[in-house]
Amino acid sequence: MTEPCPSPATLSRSVSYSRAEQVHIIMPGDCNQSFRLFGGKLMEWVDVVAAVVARRHSACEVTTAAIDRLEFLAPVELNDIVMLQGRMVYVGKTSMLVCVDTYVENASCRAVTRAHVNRAYLTMVALDTQQNPTPVPTLALETDEERADYTAGKARRDASRHVPL
Numbered sequence: 001m002t003e004p005c006p007s008p009a010t011l012s013r014s015v016s017y018s019r020a021e022q023v024h025i026i027m028p029g030d031c032n033q034s035f036r037l038f039g040g041k042l043m044e045w046v047d048v049v050a051a052v053v054a055r056r057h058s059a060c061e062v063t064t065a066a067i068d069r070l071e072f073l074a075p076v077e078l079n080d081i082v083m084l085q086g087r088m089v090y091v092g093k094t095s096m097l098v099c100v101d102t103y104v105e106n107a108s109c110r111a112v113t114r115a116h117v118n119r120a121y122l123t124m125v126a127l128d129t130q131q132n133p134t135p136v137p138t139l140a141l142e143t144d145e146e147r148a149d150y151t152a153g154k155a156r157r158d159a160s161r162h163v164p165l
Contacts, residue, residue, distance in 0.1 A: 011137035013088075015146050018056035020049050020086045026078055037076035042102065046070070046120050049086040050098040054124035057088050057096055058136040065095060066123040066160070074104055074115035081105040082117070089121070089146075090153025094133035096124045097153045121156060 022045060024030070030041050047064055054062040076082055083103045090097035102118040128134035141147045 012140045013057050013137045014140045014142055015088050015149075016142070018053045018088050020052040020056070022049050022084045024082045026076060026080045026082060028078065031078050035078040037080075037082070039070065039072065042072075042076070042082075042118065043067075043070055045082075045084055046100045046102065046118070047122065049084045049100050050120075050122040050124055053086040053088055053098045053100075054096045054126070057091070057139075058126040058134075060126040060128065060134060060136070061131075062096075062124045062126055064122055065125045068121040070118055070120055072117060074117050076104045076117055077106075087149075088139055089149040090157060091136055091139040092157065093135055094126055096126070096136060097156065098122045098124055099149065099153075121153075 024045065026037055028035075030037055032038055047067070050064065050067075051062055081104070083105065084100055085103075086098055086100040088096060089099045098121070100118075100120050100122065101116065102120075104115050104117050106113050106115075126134050126136045139150065141150055
């Protein structure tokens, strides 16, 4: 059983507080017939990373309200290393916008190459013990990059009014 969510009026959390990272080696069960990563598998991993970031920030259970499109910018193949990095970019009243970047590393015997595979933005909603949306702590911005992400996140929210933030 989870504890009640803390009062967001008294809390502010930094971006670094809730960062999350996940690493996978692509195994045969992760691949399609062409030995490339299933898109749905990546979507699952992105959703999990976003949920971890949102749960850390809000200290509540969360649910995914929306996910930006997933576009594969580079192939991910059998035995590649995939790294997902999630961070909070914007916080509304009950919702949080989380950015998850995905990279692929091809580790040959002589060199490691790294390519950006995907950037996804997910809107996560904090839930109270009755599974209703609940207020979340504010976001303490510490760097110019975090302030730029916040501004861009606010613009995304304003452009997609169908998902309340």
